[in-house]
Amino acid sequence: MHTKLIMSSSSLLVTFLSLLLLHSSPLVISQSAPVFSPIDKDDSTGLYTITIYLKTLLQPSKLHLDVGSFLPWYDCARHYKSSTYQPVIYNSSLCLDLDTKAYGNCFRPPAPGCSNDTCMFFPENPVTRKIATGLLLTDKFALPIAQKQFQLGKVSQIVLSCTDPNKYSRIYRGLAKGSTGLASLGRFNYSLSAQISRSSSSPWIFALCLPSSSKAPGIALFNSPGPYNFSPGIDISRSLTYTPLILGPRSADTQIFYWYKSPDYYIGLTSFKVSQRLVSLNQTLLAIDENGMGGTKLSSSAPYTVLQTSIFNALKDAFVKESVRYNLTEVKPVAPFGLCYAADKIQSTRLGPAVPTINLVLHNSQVVWSIYGSNSMVNVPNNGVDTLCLGFVDGGLNTRTSIVIGGYQMKDTLLQFDLVRDRLGFSSSLLVQSTNCANFSF
Numbered sequence: 001m002h003t004k005l006i007m008s009s010s011s012l013l014v015t016f017l018s019l020l021l022l023h024s025s026p027l028v029i030s031q032s033a034p035v036f037s038p039i040d041k042d043d044s045t046g047l048y049t050i051t052i053y054l055k056t057l058l059q060p061s062k063l064h065l066d067v068g069s070f071l072p073w074y075d076c077a078r079h080y081k082s083s084t085y086q087p088v089i090y091n092s093s094l095c096l097d098l099d100t101k102a103y104g105n106c107f108r109p110p111a112p113g114c115s116n117d118t119c120m121f122f123p124e125n126p127v128t129r130k131i132a133t134g135l136l137l138t139d140k141f142a143l144p145i146a147q148k149q150f151q152l153g154k155v156s157q158i159v160l161s162c163t164d165p166n167k168y169s170r171i172y173r174g175l176a177k178g179s180t181g182l183a184s185l186g187r188f189n190y191s192l193s194a195q196i197s198r199s200s201s202s203p204w205i206f207a208l209c210l211p212s213s214s215k216a217p218g219i220a221l222f223n224s225p226g227p228y229n230f231s232p233g234i235d236i237s238r239s240l241t242y243t244p245l246i247l248g249p250r251s252a253d254t255q256i257f258y259w260y261k262s263p264d265y266y267i268g269l270t271s272f273k274v275s276q277r278l279v280s281l282n283q284t285l286l287a288i289d290e291n292g293m294g295g296t297k298l299s300s301s302a303p304y305t306v307l308q309t310s311i312f313n314a315l316k317d318a319f320v321k322e323s324v325r326y327n328l329t330e331v332k333p334v335a336p337f338g339l340c341y342a343a344d345k346i347q348s349t350r351l352g353p354a355v356p357t358i359n360l361v362l363h364n365s366q367v368v369w370s371i372y373g374s375n376s377m378v379n380v381p382n383n384g385v386d387t388l389c390l391g392f393v394d395g396g397l398n399t400r401t402s403i404v405i406g407g408y409q410m411k412d413t414l415l416q417f418d419l420v421r422d423r424l425g426f427s428s429s430l431l432v433q434s435t436n437c438a439n440f441s442f
């Protein structure tokens, strides 16, 4: 009887909300209209969150942004009140399609994330690679419409995994501060980006623009091949460069889901060019082997690009040689970086500190992602002396992935993930076009 009461009062509220939405929208908006989330930067980790609307009533929910990863997951134990959640029963077509090969029971009172004969998934922290267990549920979700900014789009069903409350600190530690779950945007049929596109029958294409500061958010656009309008009146989709996305045979980082293909976005980096100096790299390390080791991928869960030792040393040596022409004074490096300069001697330009440009040469020598000072040099406080460090990190000799392109190198750059044509579109620094990721025009 108690349950019935809650149900009926919630459906009243739902009706009320839909009326509100109806009245505020005289225009009929196509179901596939692009939707968006702001991307916020967390200064304590240098990582990012997005916000989606979840449950009934729809509530904004902050999730750690990871461009790889399989299924979204959420803290159902601490943050869940909803009248529309449903456990995903083992043997249901959804569970079979997800192919998680696991199910679980729960011996506490029934609650979100606690039910019997339920499809199970192993949430994985993309920063620490710690793993928990979790039961699956479905519920309602929505995102605001990009042309409207303050109006939510179609309300659809999402499937996500709940994190076990006993493993709370283990699974959330290291994520962007304030995250109540994971926004997995990976190459997986039930990643958040795949679910958003499928729910509105849109092509699986999304774009990310990571902000450079915690003060003004960037933007994630879903269901959108472009235009991407930024003030002052520039459509960034017209100036993108493309490189194929390479499908990893299996995820190098995940030990459990060995039967899935990799959810990571790999690209075919072949060399670096520092100014005009070509840096040749060990091609064996740049290829992905049958176990998913090696290669170059993008990760928003790494604050700085991480390089295998031999690649790091090659880049560093070339940078040092080229910086002779820039009058730079090397100082003792500050961890985690390996090359730092006194900041006072470095001129600043509209593309950041004046240092040699690092070009990422992709599948052919004409296709180049340029990294200028604003994306290569990190200001590090060092005993009161202003220091600028090369924002690349030595990941050791035995990295699983040889090059992991991190957030600092991707900020103020528009990245389009096109899973229809299996390609990545990139803008290089938006500062070149006198705009940045906080300048999206709604």
Ligand SMILES: *[C@@H]1O[C@H](CO)[C@@H](O)[C@H](O)[C@H]1NC(C)=O
Binding pocket: 105, 106, 107, 108, 109, 110, 111, 114, 115, 116
């Ligand atoms: C699951 O089944 C067990 C055994 O029948 C029962 O004790 C338990 O309360 C059930 N759990 C839930 C969440 O319904």
Ligand SMILES: *[C@@H]1O[C@H](CO)[C@@H](O)[C@H](O)[C@H]1NC(C)=O
Binding pocket: 090, 091, 103, 117
């Ligand atoms: C799933 O279905 C199979 C075959 O019908 C059955 O043997 C099994 O007990 C079912 N599992 C659960 C958890 O219901």
Ligand SMILES: *[C@@H]1O[C@H](CO)[C@@H](O)[C@H](O)[C@H]1NC(C)=O
Binding pocket: 189
């Ligand atoms: C993913 O979904 C698409 C469309 O529903 C389907 O054709 C494809 O087989 C699915 N892939 C996997 C690996 O399940």
Ligand SMILES: *[C@@H]1O[C@H](CO)[C@@H](O)[C@H](O)[C@H]1NC(C)=O
Binding pocket: 282, 283, 284, 285
């Ligand atoms: C390139 O890397 C592979 C894999 O780590 C290694 O076995 C090989 O010796 C390296 N080649 C050179 C020329 O350093």
Ligand SMILES: *[C@@H]1O[C@H](CO)[C@@H](O)[C@H](O)[C@H]1NC(C)=O
Binding pocket: 325, 326, 327
């Ligand atoms: C390099 O530094 C010297 C001495 O501080 C200065 O005279 C010179 O103009 C600088 N050159 C450049 C290219 O900045």
